[in-house]
Amino acid sequence: NAGVTQTPKFQVLKTGQSMTLQCAQDMNHNSMYWYRQDPGMGLRLIYYSASEGTTDKGEVPNGYNVSRLNKREFSLRLESAAPSQTSVYFCASSEMVTVSNQPQHFGDGTRLSIL
């Protein structure tokens, strides 16, 4: 049972480089999310996709773009990486965007360092 798979698990970039973080889920979920976790900040929502073909900004979208490639895959792109984007990135999915009894399932994260 793979659930939510994130690749890569670790990445080091130089300032100004671009990078795409990949996320795929095999639970046939409609909604997908990208969060970042920083020390002392908890998880913060970057972007989400309520359903295939739609994307919306979350709390901290600046510096990121997303693509909902199909129902399974939701990618996060850093066009010009900055040291402030050093973080652990988590992808999540849920059956619907309505929380009720449909909590999010998370991947194991991508640890990204930008020098």
Place this chain on the structure above:
Amino acid sequence: DQQVKQNSPSLSVQEGRISILNCDYTNSMFDYFLWYKKYPAEGPTFLISISSIKDKNEDGRFTVFLNKSAKHLSLHIVPSQPGDSAVYFCAASPEMNYGGATNKLIFGTGTLLAVQP
């Protein structure tokens, strides 16, 4: 401005005793609350949730209490086990859509629970 606050960064309890993790929120419009558990190098895992129409929800050893007037919720783990040692995140749903509270969650900063054998 932290809308969901977990003021205790860490908590240590003895195996078999009760663990109480606390969470405060600032927005009285928050309608749905969740607790997630996270082990190192893994993603958060859903633990238990509560709607604002309830004041208690129980699932096995885990109980969440909600005090709306105080904008406070707590997670009780009884009895605590060494395998419960993890970071616990409180989360709130700040937004409603036609179906109810959404999964666009606001997380607290987490509390590291250590259960001593």
